[in-house]
Amino acid sequence: MNSQKGMATLAVVSGILLIVALFAVSVANSGLADVKKTQNQILDAKQRASAKAGLDCAIAVFEQNELNPNDADFSDSEFDECEGSSGSLITVIGSESPWLLSSSVGYASSKIVIQAGGATAAAFKTSGSLVVEGGNDWAPAKGNKIGAVGGVDTYECIAIIAGGDVTIDVGAAKFTSDLQGEKEKCGDSFSTYIPENSNPITNNFELDILHGQENINVFEEFFDVPRAEWENVKKTFDKVLVTGSAQTDKDKVSECGADIKTLLESNDANSVWVEGDCYLQGLSGGGDANKPALIVVKNGVVGAKTAFTFNGSILQFSIGHSESNVAHSWGAYKKTDGTNHIMCNDGAMKSLCDELKHLYEDDASKWGKLPFYFHGSFESAGQYLLDVPDSVSRVRGSFKPKYNGDSENPSSGGAPKLVKGSIHDF
Numbered sequence: 001m002n003s004q005k006g007m008a009t010l011a012v013v014s015g016i017l018l019i020v021a022l023f024a025v026s027v028a029n030s031g032l033a034d035v036k037k038t039q040n041q042i043l044d045a046k047q048r049a050s051a052k053a054g055l056d057c058a059i060a061v062f063e064q065n066e067l068n069p070n071d072a073d074f075s076d077s078e079f080d081e082c083e084g085s086s087g088s089l090i091t092v093i094g095s096e097s098p099w100l101l102s103s104s105v106g107y108a109s110s111k112i113v114i115q116a117g118g119a120t121a122a123a124f125k126t127s128g129s130l131v132v133e134g135g136n137d138w139a140p141a142k143g144n145k146i147g148a149v150g151g152v153d154t155y156e157c158i159a160i161i162a163g164g165d166v167t168i169d170v171g172a173a174k175f176t177s178d179l180q181g182e183k184e185k186c187g188d189s190f191s192t193y194i195p196e197n198s199n200p201i202t203n204n205f206e207l208d209i210l211h212g213q214e215n216i217n218v219f220e221e222f223f224d225v226p227r228a229e230w231e232n233v234k235k236t237f238d239k240v241l242v243t244g245s246a247q248t249d250k251d252k253v254s255e256c257g258a259d260i261k262t263l264l265e266s267n268d269a270n271s272v273w274v275e276g277d278c279y280l281q282g283l284s285g286g287g288d289a290n291k292p293a294l295i296v297v298k299n300g301v302v303g304a305k306t307a308f309t310f311n312g313s314i315l316q317f318s319i320g321h322s323e324s325n326v327a328h329s330w331g332a333y334k335k336t337d338g339t340n341h342i343m344c345n346d347g348a349m350k351s352l353c354d355e356l357k358h359l360y361e362d363d364a365s366k367w368g369k370l371p372f373y374f375h376g377s378f379e380s381a382g383q384y385l386l387d388v389p390d391s392v393s394r395v396r397g398s399f400k401p402k403y404n405g406d407s408e409n410p411s412s413g414g415a416p417k418l419v420k421g422s423i424h425d426f
């Protein structure tokens with residue numbers, strides 16, 4: 001009996017010891033698991049922090065050095081210093097836009113999207129057609145790097161983009177389009193040269209002059225806002241100038257350029273929105289080369305004559321503006337004596353209208369398609385942009401537009417940009 005009690009006591013004690021032992025093992029394992037889990041969390045946090053630090057460094061290098069994954073000499077080695085300081089592996093993933101700029105350490109990675117800029121940039125861009133007459137010396141927009149020849153970097157260049165036709169008639173002068181730096185030039189197929197006394201050329205140029213481009217929405221490409229939402233863009237401008245019609249508001253239109261220049265110089269304004277027609281002559285000499293201005297002209301014709309210089313960009317657009325409104329702005333009207341000859345009213349554009357009369361004679365269809373006409377010596381540092389479909393703009397004389405990538409263009413001339421808000425951590 002005592003033996004049975006002893007065995008029972010031993011069994012109970014053994015059971016208790018077993019439970020205690022199992023509990024001890026469980027506690028020990030739990031502790032080890034917590035330690036391991038903590039170690040993993042620390043390692044994960046460390047890797048994530050290193051990957052994020054590498055990406056932050058890579059972003060800074062990308063923006064400061066204006067890197068372009070499309071450039072022939074682009075390499076991930078651009079980020080070697082970032083890899084060394086953060087212990088991460090930095091690569092650009094993808095063969096074309098959009099790319100991923102990735103920084104990874106172990107199982108952790110941090111990435112941001114690189115997107116090719118909105119619209120391809122050009123010194124002159126129009127949704128319509130363009131006729132250029134006389135001697136021209138263009139400094140086009142610089143695109144992707146092609147390579148290097150004799151210590152000189154060569155690039156894809158764009159001088160003109162048109163939705164319609166491009167015609168160049170040099171007369172006794174010549175036409176050139178090339179980058180002006182000593183260490184950079186346009187590639188062989190991206191630099192148009194037309195010698196003196198050549199016959200007029202239409203749609204037969206190098207790749208720096210593009211014609212017949214479909215679906216050009218100049219306003220939207222520039223502001224990243226549909227043209228129908230122009231009022232939202234207008235609210236962002238420093239100053240608004242209302243000029244009206246060249247016929248009914250002659251003085252306001254004649255002084256349009258001078259008034260813009262005054263606003264730029266005296267009110268610390270760098271963007272001016274114009275409602276109506278604008279005779280640009282008084283704007284000559286305006287704009288700051290270090291901070292190019294932006295002028296927008298809505299539903300108005302723009303003209304200028306003789307010498308003209310300007311540091312900045314000008315964008316013209318129309319919405320609900322008919323061809324009859326355009327012809328009226330130039331001052332063209334048909335005589336009522338049965339001849340239908342076109343004459344010029346004494347409006348703000350009278351001197352230009354008289355010139356156009358010799359060009360267009362009595363062809364009424366051409367007057368209503370002309371949003372921009374310049375005759376003289378024109379030198380600019382920026383862009384000239386026209387969002388007037390089915391239009392035909394004309395330039396006569398000495399035209400020397402110089403693309404300036406620092407002008408206020410949110411689409412940044414097609415240069416690849418890091419997409420804000422696109423960073424993802426894994």
